[in-house]
Amino acid sequence: MAGRKAYADVSLCKGCGLCVEACPVQAIVQTTQLNEKGYEVIQVDADKCIGCGSCYTTCPDYVYEVR
Amino acid sequence: MIQTLRKPDRIVQPCGFCGGCGHGVIQRLIAECLEELGISDRAINCVDIACCFWTLDGMDLDGIAGPHGRLPAVATGIKKTRPDDIVYIHAGDGASYTIGIAETVHICLRDVPVTMIVVNNGVFGMTGGQMSLGTTLLGQATTSTPRGRNESSNGSPGDFLQALSQFDFEFAARGALYSVKEINRTKQLIKKGFQNQMEKKGFSLIEVLSACPTNWHLSPVAANKRVEEVVAAQFPLRVYKDRGGMSDG
Numbered sequence: 001m002a003g004r005k006a007y008a009d010v011s012l013c014k015g016c017g018l019c020v021e022a023c024p025v026q027a028i029v030q031t032t033q034l035n036e037k038g039y040e041v042i043q044v045d046a047d048k049c050i051g052c053g054s055c056y057t058t059c060p061d062y063v064y065e066v067r
Numbered sequence: 068m069i070q071t072l073r074k075p076d077r078i079v080q081p082c083g084f085c086g087g088c089g090h091g092v093i094q095r096l097i098a099e100c101l102e103e104l105g106i107s108d109r110a111i112n113c114v115d116i117a118c119c120f121w122t123l124d125g126m127d128l129d130g131i132a133g134p135h136g137r138l139p140a141v142a143t144g145i146k147k148t149r150p151d152d153i154v155y156i157h158a159g160d161g162a163s164y165t166i167g168i169a170e171t172v173h174i175c176l177r178d179v180p181v182t183m184i185v186v187n188n189g190v191f192g193m194t195g196g197q198m199s200l201g202t203t204l205l206g207q208a209t210t211s212t213p214r215g216r217n218e219s220s221n222g223s224p225g226d227f228l229q230a231l232s233q234f235d236f237e238f239a240a241r242g243a244l245y246s247v248k249e250i251n252r253t254k255q256l257i258k259k260g261f262q263n264q265m266e267k268k269g270f271s272l273i274e275v276l277s278a279c280p281t282n283w284h285l286s287p288v289a290a291n292k293r294v295e296e297v298v299a300a301q302f303p304l305r306v307y308k309d310r311g312g313m314s315d316g
């Protein structure tokens with residue numbers, strides 16, 4: 001999975017935090033920044049991301065693309 | 068193998084569910100299975116009147132919504148007239164095990180080659196979180212049992228999947244969504260349900276334990292933990308029945 005990273009479209013995020021819990025390397029953090037729907041969104045730290053796809057699997061709102 | 072993970076093409080709208088709801092994951096698992104099996108073009112989505120109704124708009128598939136709890140009857144009709152199409156039901160536990168239990172029993176008895184996915188979150192989600200007679204756990208606070216479900220006045224829940232699996236149909240299994248591992252396992256169960264239908268075997272019933280953070284008044288993470296520790300202890304995750312011989316996990 002070398003080189004693969006998670007990219008988040010935070011306009012779809014509802015701030016549920018399931019990906020934050022699922023990420024095995026704590027590369028995703030919950031922020032207090034709001035998206036246009038008014039949800040507090042997450043942020044991905046690309047340096048820490050190992051591209052495992054756990055966030056894609058758990059996210060109920062299809063925020064992630066792992067490529 | 069480096070593989071890109073991207074939302075399936077058949078999901079065409081942002082999710083309308085509450086944050087942390089399991090329905091979004093189930094919708095994606097269904098779309099992924101249909102895509103991987105190459106049957107999206109001939110799939111017919113039969114949705115019930117409840118939260119799963121959103122998938123009618125959210126997915127670019129042929130779809131139909133029937134009267135509440137009667138989707139097994141609707142799907143039976145579609146499958147009998149269009150036997151080459153892939154017909155699946157996406158319904159909740161209230162529809163399948165409470166108001167529509169007669170239809171669920173009949174589709175099991177008829178053994179129609181349809182795939183039925185029951186989302187069990189233990190409450191009537193869309194109407195405001197009332198107690199579901201079949202699946203709300205004892206002690207669980209709901210809108211209609213604010214002090215917790217009480218055995219003497221509200222009765223006890225039951226394992227409907229186990230009860231139904233004594234009938235002669237193809238496949239019955241229960242999955243959950245509280246971890247990446249369980250989501251992947253649930254996907255295998257749903258895929259197996261569709262494969263049974265492609266091979267013109269009998270009826271497949273897959274129950275998925277899902278969280279309803281809004282009506283449980285828990286955070287999504289705490290709701291998933293409750294499914295893992297409390298709900299899955301009451302409703303075991305395993306394959307209940309498989310005429311084709313899948314191992315009893």
